[in-house]
Amino acid sequence: MLDEVYMSRALELAKRGRFTTSPNPNVGCVIVKNNHIIGEGWHQRAGEDHAEINALKKITVNKQAEGATVYVTLEPCSHFGKVPPCCNALINAGIKRVVAAMTDPNPRVNGRGFHLLKQAGIEVKQGLMINQAKMLNRGFIKRMKTGLPFIRLKLAMSIDGRTAMQTGESKWITSVTSRRDVQVMRAESSALLSSGMTIQTDNPSLTVRWKELDEENKKFLSESTLRQPTRIIIDSKNLVTPEHHIINQPGETWLIRHIFDNNKWHNKVKQIIAPLKDGKIDITSLINILGNLEINDILVEAGAKLSGSFIKAHAVDEIIIYIAPKILGTTARGLCELNHLTELKDAFKFKFTDMSQLGKDIRLTLLPDND
Amino acid sequence: MLDEVYMSRALELAKRGRFTTSPNPNVGCVIVKNNHIIGEGWHQRAGEDHAEINALKKITVNKQAEGATVYVTLEPCSHFGKVPPCCNALINAGIKRVVAAMTDPNPRVNGRGFHLLKQAGIEVKQGLMINQAKMLNRGFIKRMKTGLPFIRLKLAMSIDGRTAMQTGESKWITSVTSRRDVQVMRAESSALLSSGMTIQTDNPSLTVRWKELDEENKKFLSESTLRQPTRIIIDSKNLVTPEHHIINQPGETWLIRHIFDNNKWHNKVKQIIAPLKDGKIDITSLINILGNLEINDILVEAGAKLSGSFIKAHAVDEIIIYIAPKILGTTARGLCELNHLTELKDAFKFKFTDMSQLGKDIRLTLLPDND
Numbered sequence: 140m141l142d143e144v145y146m147s148r149a150l151e152l153a154k155r156g157r158f159t160t161s162p163n164p165n166v167g168c169v170i171v172k173n174n175h176i177i178g179e180g181w182h183q184r185a186g187e188d189h190a191e192i193n194a195l196k197k198i199t200v201n202k203q204a205e206g207a208t209v210y211v212t213l214e215p216c217s218h219f220g221k222v223p224p225c226c227n228a229l230i231n232a233g234i235k236r237v238v239a240a241m242t243d244p245n246p247r248v249n250g251r252g253f254h255l256l257k258q259a260g261i262e263v264k265q266g267l268m269i270n271q272a273k274m275l276n277r278g279f280i281k282r283m284k285t286g287l288p289f290i291r292l293k294l295a296m297s298i299d300g301r302t303a304m305q306t307g308e309s310k311w312i313t314s315v316t317s318r319r320d321v322q323v324m325r326a327e328s329s330a331l332l333s334s335g336m337t338i339q340t341d342n343p344s345l346t347v348r349w350k351e352l353d354e355e356n357k358k359f360l361s362e363s364t365l366r367q368p369t370r371i372i373i374d375s376k377n378l379v380t381p382e383h384h385i386i387n388q389p390g391e392t393w394l395i396r397h398i399f400d401n402n403k404w405h406n407k408v409k410q411i412i413a414p415l416k417d418g419k420i421d422i423t424s425l426i427n428i429l430g431n432l433e434i435n436d437i438l439v440e441a442g443a444k445l446s447g448s449f450i451k452a453h454a455v456d457e458i459i460i461y462i463a464p465k466i467l468g469t470t471a472r473g474l475c476e477l478n479h480l481t482e483l484k485d486a487f488k489f490k491f492t493d494m495s496q497l498g499k500d501i502r503l504t505l506l507p508d509n510d
Numbered sequence: 511m512l513d514e515v516y517m518s519r520a521l522e523l524a525k526r527g528r529f530t531t532s533p534n535p536n537v538g539c540v541i542v543k544n545n546h547i548i549g550e551g552w553h554q555r556a557g558e559d560h561a562e563i564n565a566l567k568k569i570t571v572n573k574q575a576e577g578a579t580v581y582v583t584l585e586p587c588s589h590f591g592k593v594p595p596c597c598n599a600l601i602n603a604g605i606k607r608v609v610a611a612m613t614d615p616n617p618r619v620n621g622r623g624f625h626l627l628k629q630a631g632i633e634v635k636q637g638l639m640i641n642q643a644k645m646l647n648r649g650f651i652k653r654m655k656t657g658l659p660f661i662r663l664k665l666a667m668s669i670d671g672r673t674a675m676q677t678g679e680s681k682w683i684t685s686v687t688s689r690r691d692v693q694v695m696r697a698e699s700s701a702l703l704s705s706g707m708t709i710q711t712d713n714p715s716l717t718v719r720w721k722e723l724d725e726e727n728k729k730f731l732s733e734s735t736l737r738q739p740t741r742i743i744i745d746s747k748n749l750v751t752p753e754h755h756i757i758n759q760p761g762e763t764w765l766i767r768h769i770f771d772n773n774k775w776h777n778k779v780k781q782i783i784a785p786l787k788d789g790k791i792d793i794t795s796l797i798n799i800l801g802n803l804e805i806n807d808i809l810v811e812a813g814a815k816l817s818g819s820f821i822k823a824h825a826v827d828e829i830i831i832y833i834a835p836k837i838l839g840t841t842a843r844g845l846c847e848l849n850h851l852t853e854l855k856d857a858f859k860f861k862f863t864d865m866s867q868l869g870k871d872i873r874l875t876l877l878p879d880n881d
Contacts, residue, residue, distance in 0.1 A: 296670075296671070297671075297857065298671070298829075298831065298845075298860070298874075298876070299667075299671040299844065299845040299846055300667070300668075300669070300670040300671020300672065300844070300845065301671065304851070304852060304853065304854055305852065306852065308853065308854050309854070310854075312854065443840060447839060447840075450837055458669075460669065462874075464859065464860040464861050464862050464876055464879065465857040465858065465859055465860070466821055466845075466846055466848065466857060466858040466860070467848070467851060467854075467857050468818060468844075468846055468847060468848025468849065468851045469814060469818075469844035469845070469846065469847050469848070469849075470847075470848070470849055470851065470852075471851070473670065473671070473839075473840035473844075474669075474670040474671065474837075474840070475670055475837055475839055475840065476839060476840050476841075477837065477838070477839025477840070477841070478839065478840075478841055480675070480838060480839045480841065480842070481675060481676065481677065481841075482675065482679065483675055483679050483680070483681075483683065483838075486668065486836040486837060486838050487836060487837040488835065488836055489669070489835040489836070489837070490835050490870065491835050491867060491870070491871075491872055494865055494867075494872060496862060496865075499861065499862070500862075501862055501865060501874070503669075503833075503872070505669070505835055508835065508870075
């Protein structure tokens with residue numbers, strides 16, 4: 140029971156890093172001795188100290204950690220990365236017992252951390268609250284295991300599945316509350332993905348707006364340290380120009396293209412060449428490329444064509460749909476183009492995993508149904 | 511506190527009549543003496559005894575009801591209808607106190623019942639659990655107050671608001687569980703409403719299927735006493751013929767037409783003439799006609815055209831939407847035709863009042879948002 144209490148705290152701490160740690164995972168750590176928390180920490184940013192080190196640093200009394208138990212949401216690392224291995228630090232501090240929620244799926248760790256600790260005589264318990272721990276790092280886990288990023292598709296529509304009037308008018312179908320929730324999803328993502336067509340038509344900024352994050356979410360961040368997700372624009376027709384808003388926002392912009400253009404681009408802008416399939420950027424190849432570029436989590440915010448392409452490529456790991464309680468009628472614009480679909484048996488199948496009310500709207504979460 | 515307990519029981523009893531009482535309301539009654547329930551009853555069918563009489567009949571000991579309290583979900587009637595007034599029976603039985611959830615909105619009662627009881631020296635408390643009581647009889651109340659039936663629009667769709675493939679294939683988008691839930695909604699309705707076009711295309715039966723009602727719902731019914739909702743078919747082009755399935759089902763069929771046809775119809779079939787507007791049956795006039803014909807609750811189960819006409823006429827009191835976790839794409843058929851709509855500000859606005867999971871699907875309830 141007490142183990143669960145301390146691990147819950149470690150999970151809570153881990154969550155504080157969810158806007159900043161990528162490509163690293165979110166990790167939280169609690170050090171407990173004689174039923175008192177004597178140190179806690181979380182991983183904040185790649186290149187900086189891991190959660191275990193941050194927790195050990197809170198211990199100011201010499202040798203206080205001797206005989207203590209460490210609760211950590213992810214297996215302590217065993218390799219020299221940007222920082223020295225946490226296992227060594229735990230062993231040196233005289234830790235007696237380590238309770239970890241999950242094995243680090245990073246092939247360079249993957250059980251080696253636990254092995255090192257055990258060899259040093261530390262008692263290791265693993266798998267406690269593993270599901271909660273996995274939910275914190277879906278992108279990191281997927282990329283470590285498959286080389287591919289975790290892809291969320293965000294959709295916003297009227298009850299009858301419409302995203303805009305026939306004229307294109309779409310500001311705003313959903314409520315302020317839903318749009319704020321999207322800001323949080325953006326902040327959680329390593330990258331936002333959209334199309335050159337959307338940039339040309341709407342000229343959006345595709346940033347996380349500090350003002351729109353709520354106080355709870357801002358607690359462990361500051362405006363100046365807010366990470367802007369990389370903007371990834373599928374732009375096979377080279378529609379994006381240096382004048383578009385996305386180019387001058389903080390953070391990087393990656394233009395996914397078939398051939399380079401001759402524009403002079405700011406150094407925050409990369410052109411990335413990806414292969415075509417049926418005249419369009421091949422989604423499957425692209426997500427492979429993005430995995431290699433250490434993108435953990437992508438939020439796709441696009442129109443009916445690109446949303447449809449992701450669904451058709453079976454590239455979507457989760458769909459989040461905001462539904463506004465309005466009816467727009469059949470002349471309004473639809474949600475996803477899947478023009479190859481003619482039979483009901485071939486419809487793309489999902490399963491509902493969550494629903495909630497958000498202001499006047501509702502928010503549905505779906506996962507692919509592979510049963 | 512005890513008052514609430516007994517009224518809850520009375521509401522539960524009232525609900526047992528929800529498949530049978532129309533055009534009468536659902537009413538339940540509990541008689542309590544010395545903190546014991548000595549009689550209970552509910553109204554079962556128009557023309558038969560009211561709830562209060564059924565509860566009094568359970569009392570076999572002479573004068574046992576003297577000094578008792580009656581809990582009833584609707585004001586006891588004061589007029590001679592198909593049965594003598596319940597107020598007289600309560601007075602004659604020596605009841606001391608009447609607790610009623612709501613006033614009977616029937617203009618022939620509307621407070622007169624309470625007045626009669628008070629005149630006879632009975633203590634009257636009213637308004638207890640009034641909201642729950644109102645939910646039981648939304649159709650009856652609306653018709654008594656406005657002359658119009660309560661109209662529920664049933665829709666079933668994929669996540670992206672599609673009701674069928676381009677070919678018309680639609681069997682089945684939603685799950686067995688959702689389709690069973692529709693059977694319960696049908697059973698609760700005085701009438702089902704659809705279009706001649708739907709009859710011509712799908713040739714459905716539009717009945718409540720005993721087998722598909724669940725055991726809980728069947729408890730206070732038998733297959734032979736199951737009421738079949740009146741099938742109301744908007745058929746301005748006289749598409750329905752004596753050969754269609756609906757014609758030979760138990761229960762009545764009303765064909766809403768602009769002119770009579772020359773077919774020889776079964777006596778369970780009525781042709782009702784309604785005025786046209788822009789070449790179609792005028793929805794507003796029609797629902798007036800149906801209110802005059804004592805229809806309390808209508809369930810509209812129609813295609814995109816007729817569903818759209820009801821929404822456009824602001825004739826819908828509640829929408830129930832079943833959403834299957836599938837995506838069909840923009841070439842599939844849409845939910846509601848509202849071809850006059852061009853600006854987002856003119857979209858039809860509702861509010862979500864309930865959401866639940868039904869097997870693999872979800873079910874959303876919406877009311878018009880008149881704020």
